[in-house]
Structure formats: structure tokens, C-alpha cells
Amino acid sequence: MHRLIPSLSTSMVLIAGCGSPLDSPDAGPVLDVGITQVIERELEQVDGLETEVGTTPPPSPVEEALAHRMEELDQIVPIPAGSDLDYDLGMDLNGDPQGQRPIALQDCVRMALMNNLQLQNSRLQPAIQREQVIQAEAVFDIILGGGYSFTRTRTPNQNIAIQGVAPNVDPSLTNIRTNDVEVSLGKQLTSGGSVQVSTDLVRSNVQGDDNVTYSPNPYWQPALTLDYSQPLLRGFGEKVNLSQVYIARKLEQESIETLRQSLIDTIANTEVAYWNLAYSWRALGIQLWLIDAAVELRDIIDLRRNYDASLADWAQAVSTVEQRVADVISFQQAVKEASDDLKVLINDPGYPLAGESVLAPVDEMVHTPVSLDLRSTLLTAIAKRPDVRKSILQIDIARINEVVADNSRLPELDLQAQVSTTGMSDAIGESYDRTFDGDFISYVLGLAFQYPLGNRAAEAAWRESRLGRSAAMVAYRSSIQQAILDVKTTMREVIDNAEYINATRVARLATAEYLRALEVERETLASLTPTFLNLIFSAQASLATARSDEFQAISSFNISVVQLHRAMGTVLDMHQIGLQQIDEDSYWGSVLEPSNP
Numbered sequence: 001m002h003r004l005i006p007s008l009s010t011s012m013v014l015i016a017g018c019g020s021p022l023d024s025p026d027a028g029p030v031l032d033v034g035i036t037q038v039i040e041r042e043l044e045q046v047d048g049l050e051t052e053v054g055t056t057p058p059p060s061p062v063e064e065a066l067a068h069r070m071e072e073l074d075q076i077v078p079i080p081a082g083s084d085l086d087y088d089l090g091m092d093l094n095g096d097p098q099g100q101r102p103i104a105l106q107d108c109v110r111m112a113l114m115n116n117l118q119l120q121n122s123r124l125q126p127a128i129q130r131e132q133v134i135q136a137e138a139v140f141d142i143i144l145g146g147g148y149s150f151t152r153t154r155t156p157n158q159n160i161a162i163q164g165v166a167p168n169v170d171p172s173l174t175n176i177r178t179n180d181v182e183v184s185l186g187k188q189l190t191s192g193g194s195v196q197v198s199t200d201l202v203r204s205n206v207q208g209d210d211n212v213t214y215s216p217n218p219y220w221q222p223a224l225t226l227d228y229s230q231p232l233l234r235g236f237g238e239k240v241n242l243s244q245v246y247i248a249r250k251l252e253q254e255s256i257e258t259l260r261q262s263l264i265d266t267i268a269n270t271e272v273a274y275w276n277l278a279y280s281w282r283a284l285g286i287q288l289w290l291i292d293a294a295v296e297l298r299d300i301i302d303l304r305r306n307y308d309a310s311l312a313d314w315a316q317a318v319s320t321v322e323q324r325v326a327d328v329i330s331f332q333q334a335v336k337e338a339s340d341d342l343k344v345l346i347n348d349p350g351y352p353l354a355g356e357s358v359l360a361p362v363d364e365m366v367h368t369p370v371s372l373d374l375r376s377t378l379l380t381a382i383a384k385r386p387d388v389r390k391s392i393l394q395i396d397i398a399r400i401n402e403v404v405a406d407n408s409r410l411p412e413l414d415l416q417a418q419v420s421t422t423g424m425s426d427a428i429g430e431s432y433d434r435t436f437d438g439d440f441i442s443y444v445l446g447l448a449f450q451y452p453l454g455n456r457a458a459e460a461a462w463r464e465s466r467l468g469r470s471a472a473m474v475a476y477r478s479s480i481q482q483a484i485l486d487v488k489t490t491m492r493e494v495i496d497n498a499e500y501i502n503a504t505r506v507a508r509l510a511t512a513e514y515l516r517a518l519e520v521e522r523e524t525l526a527s528l529t530p531t532f533l534n535l536i537f538s539a540q541a542s543l544a545t546a547r548s549d550e551f552q553a554i555s556s557f558n559i560s561v562v563q564l565h566r567a568m569g570t571v572l573d574m575h576q577i578g579l580q581q582i583d584e585d586s587y588w589g590s591v592l593e594p595s596n597p
Contacts, residue, residue: 062506066513073512078289078547085281085360087288090332092356098336100360101351105274109575111346112270113263122262129252136248145184145198152177175207190238193230193415199223201428216426222435225420233410240407243400250393250400257393261386264571270345271562277338278361279555284331286544286551287324293540294321301533313533320537367501367557372491377568381483384569388483391476398469405465409458411451418444486567494564497557504550511546515539 059067066073074080089098113119153176184198205218235241298317301309339358343351351359382388421441423434434440452458518536565571 078286111348115347129255133248136245179203192235220431223422257386268566273342275555280338391479395472398472402465405462490564493560500553508546
């Protein structure tokens with residue numbers, strides 16, 4: 001037996017799933033005509049919509065005007081591309097300086113796949129369901145039976161009289177000792193009947209009156225028996241008798257789809273947590289940049305207090321610096337909390353939640369333009385979303401139940417047949433020879449009929465099964481609508497966040513140019529007026545806000561792309577995670593062995 005596992009580069013997550021000799025076309029989701037019509041009806045309005053939506057707009061007038069200064073402006077902004085995020089995080093819970101450990105997004109995804117606790121629980125469910133499939137299939141296994149019994153019988157007998165003559169034999173008591181050994185092979189048939197071949201070997205010893213002689217005595221009496229029973233109406237056919245096997249297999253596939261959903265959710269949540277942590281680090285860096293810029297300006301004002309700067313100007317600069325320093329605490333706390341959220345998801349021994357090292361993302365916050373096609377995205381979601389696939393499996397189960405319920409409306413008409421042959425001798429070998437000679441053959445052939453007047457229970461069960469199938473179809477339509485809603489919502493978020501990135505980038509460039517101009521003017525001014533100082537402080541804060549908004553937009557864009565893939569059910573494809581098979585021993589070894597740090 002083999003198990004299926006999804007693999008990502010060097011990581012593996014075990015799930016259950018293996019073939020069966022009872023596999024049939026009914027084993028998987030089946031798109032019947034009704035389901036196809038549901039899809040066509042839900043998507044009939046999509047054809048008229050635009051098919052391609054890009055996320056890369058043409059350069060704005062601001063970008064064109066500042067194209068010759070891009071490199072200079074990129075160095076003015078807080079946290080330029082490629083910056084080291086080694087920032088002071090204060091003290092940890094042990095009273096030591098807070099440490100940090102770098103980590104990449106793909107490493108987080110790999111560790112989450114291997115170690116996430118909720119995922120570990122979910123990946124056991126297919127294995128549990130697989131055992132239930134085996135239990136359903138085992139109903140049709142051959143059953144070996146056997147038994148032994150010893151019987152001692154003491155019975156009184158009648159006197160024997162011949163033509164009115166007084167008996168000269170008075171066997172008033174018979175004492176019989178019997179040893180009986182039975183061996184049988186039986187099997188439940190997929191047609192609904194059963195067949196059993198059995199043999200009985202009886203050794204009897206009869207003890208009566210001393211004047212009576214029995215021959216042979218003791219004696220062996222073997223018997224060979226073939227029993228066959230078959231329902232002819234109710235309970236007849238493979239579709240009815242294999243229904244529990246088919247349903248168990250559907251439930252196994254449903255558990256695999258549930259695991260796929262857990263994999264998708266785990267990966268998506270890990271990416272969301274990673275980008276939130278990346279943004280928190282940069283927000284902290286921007287705040288520290290604000291402090292450095294304000295300290296530089298405060299020191300300049302302090303040097304000029306006896307020249308052209310007043311005490312009030314200096315006090316205002318000091319207040320600005322201290323306020324920004326106080327705000328750092330909340331930014332540091334946000335980084336630590338985001339790090340712990342990511343640790344919970346990856347649950348890796350090398351990055352324990354109880355540890356005080358803070359995770360530091362190493363991936364740059366950039367966005368990759370994407371092209372979106374609404375109709376193909378919707379079709380992909382319908383084909384790959386686990387919840388949609390599970391709803392199809394529920395329709396299949398409802399259809400199987402309807403077939404069984406329809407069969408149960410028929411009368412019970414059962415065929416019963418038995419053929420047996422026996423023999424007798426004082427030697428065991430000779431007794432079996434006489435059994436196989438076929439001189440003593442017995443047989444039974446019969447029919448049994450039963451039908452409840454009105455048949456109300458079966459008719460009600462059949463109507464219930466039809467209503468259940470209708471409910472499954474309604475649930476399927478609901479899952480289709482939910483898929484369409486999720487895809488459209490997340491697609492809009494991707495487009496909006498892409499536009500937001502462009503808007504925040506333009507705002508950041510314009511604000512950086514404004515601050516650059518103020519810095520040039522500051523170098524040429526002979527004095528620093530309060531109004532001019534306020535302009536510089538305001539420009540610094542505006543640039544920090546613009547840069548923070550840009551990072552927030554990039555983070556939101558990356559998260560919305562992940563959410564779009566989640567809505568489509570293609571998160572595993574996005575990370576190139578496939579399914580592999582491993583041996584049973586390897587599967588249970590990896591499940592039971594503890595993880596090593």
C-alpha cells in the first residue's frame with residue numbers, strides 16, 4: 001500500500017490515499033449534465049466582460065518629470081531597496097537585548113507544511129478515512145470458520161416386539177458420544193447474495209444394551225455442504241451492495257479535499273503573516289529614520305540657539321524628537337507580535353514560540369505585475385476549489401443513496417439453495433470416499449417473499465433521498481456562487497492594490513522631491529525660522545507616511561494575490577506543491593517519529 005504526500009522542494013507533508021481493487025467509475029467526482037448546466041448558468045454573463053486586466057500602468061507625469069533624479073530620490077526615502085533591517089527592538093522578556101533571526105518566505109512555507117499543528121491534525125484524517133474504506137471493502141472478504149463440539153446423549157428407548165412375541169431384547173438405554181468438527185469458507189457476494197462451502201466430520205460411538213450390536217460403531221460421518229442465497233429484487237446488484245464502499249471512498253476523497261483546503265489555508269496564512277511581519281519591520285525602520293532626521297535637525301537648532309534660533313524653536317524640535325522616540329515602542333511591539341504570529345504558523349523547533357528571537361524577513365517588498373482574466377479565473381476556481389469539489393462529492397453520495405433507496409422499494413424475494421453429500425464408515429478415509437461417491441446427496445431449493453402493505457417506510461426513504469440530492473445540488477450552486485464572489489472580490493483587491501501602489505509611489509516621489517528641495521534651501525539659508533523648521537518637520541513626516549503607505553500597498557498587493565490564489569484553489573500550484581507516493585512503513589514512521597530540532 002502507498003500513501004500520497006504533497007512535496008515542496010525539500011519538504012513533505014503526509015496525507016492518506018491509495019488505490020483499491022474495488023475502484024469503479026463511481027469513485028470520483030462526476031460532472032453530470034445537471035452540474036454542467038449549473039456552471040453554464042452561473043457564468044453566462046461573464047463572456048461580455050473584459051478578459052485581460054493588467055496591473056502595470058504607464059508612467060505618471062510626476063515620474064516622467066523626475067526621471068533624471070530617480071536614483072537621488074530613492075536614496076532620500078526611508079528604507080531604500082536593499083536596506084539592512086537590523087533595527088533595535090528593545091529588551092526581550094529575559095531582560096536581554098532583543099535578538100533576531102533572518103528567515104525567507106519559502107522557508108516559512110516549507111516549515112509550515114512540515115510542522116503546523118492544525119495541518120498535522122488534518123493530514124491524519126485521510127488515513128482514518130482510508131481505514132474506513134478498508135472496513136467497508138472487508139465485508140466482501142472470504143471468511144474462514146471452524147468449530148468443535150462434543151456431545152453425550154443418554155436417551156431411553158422403547159422395547160422391541162416382533163409379531164406379538166415377547167421381546168428377547170430390551171435396549172432400555174442408548175448412550176451416544178459424538179465429536180463434531182466443522183470447517184467452512186464463506187463469502188458475501190457483491191450481487192447481494194452469499195455462498196458458503198463447509199464440511200462436517202462427525203465421529204459417533206453408540207453404546208446400548210449388551211445384546212444389541214451397532215455396525216459400524218464407532219463410525220465416521222463426514223458431510224460436504226454448499227449453501228447459496230441470493231436476493232432477486234430488493235438488495236440485488238453491485239450498485240446497491242457496493243454502495244457503502246463507494247460512499248466510504250467518496251468520504252475519503254472528501255477528507256483529502258479537506259486536507260487540500262488546510263494546506264491552502266496554512267500556506268496562505270503563512271504568507272499573510274510573513275508580509276505583515278515584513279511591513280512591521282519597515283514601519284519600525286521608517287519611525288527610526290524619522291527620529292534620526294529629527295535629531296539631526298534638533299542638533300542643528302541647538303548649535304544655533306545663541307545665533308538665530310530661539311529657545312522655543314529648540315523646545316519644539318526636542319518635543320518632536322521625544323514624541324517620535326515614544327512612538328517607537330508601539331512599532332517594536334508590533335514587530336514582536338507579528339513575529340510570534342508567524343512562529344505559531346511555522347511551528348518549527350528551530351524557531352520556537354517560547355524563544356525570544358524575533359524573525360526578520362529577508363525577502364524584498366516588491367510586487368510582480370499580473371494579468372487577470374475573469375472567466376478563466378472563475379473556471380479554474382470551479383475546477384480546483386476544495387469546497388466546490390467536496391460539494392460534487394456530496395452530490396455523488398446523494399445519488400448513490402437514491403439508487404439504494406429506490407432498490408429498497410422493491411419486494412423481498414430471496415432464493416435459497418443448499419446441496420450436501422454425506423457418507424459413513426468406521427475408517428475416516430473410507431467415509432470421505434463414500435461422501436465423494438455421491439450416493440447420499442441431499443438438496444434444498446426455496447424462495448422467500450415479503451412485502452409490507454403500503455411500503456410506506458421504503459417510499460418515504462426514497463423521497464428523502466431525492467430531497468437529499470436536491471439539497472446537494474442547491475449546496476453545489478451555493479459553493480459556485482461563493483467561488484464567484486470570492487474570485488471577484490479578491491480580483492478587485494488585486495487591481496485596487498496595484499493602483500494603490502502606483503499612487504503611493506508617485507506620492508512618495510513627489511514628497512521626496514519636496515524634502516530634497518527644502519534640504520537644499522536649508523543649506524543656503526542664513527537663518528532657520530520657526531516656519532521653515534515646521535516645513536522640514538512636516539516634509540519628513542509626510543515622506544515617512546508616503547513610504548509607509550507604499551510598503552503597506554505592496555504588502556496588501558502581495559496578500560491580495562495570495563488571497564486570489566486561495567479563492568481559485570491554486571495556492572499549491574503557485575508554490576509547485578505536488579503529490580507523491582511513499583510506502584506504508586515510511587508513512588507511519590514519519591508520523592510517529594518526533595521531530596528533531
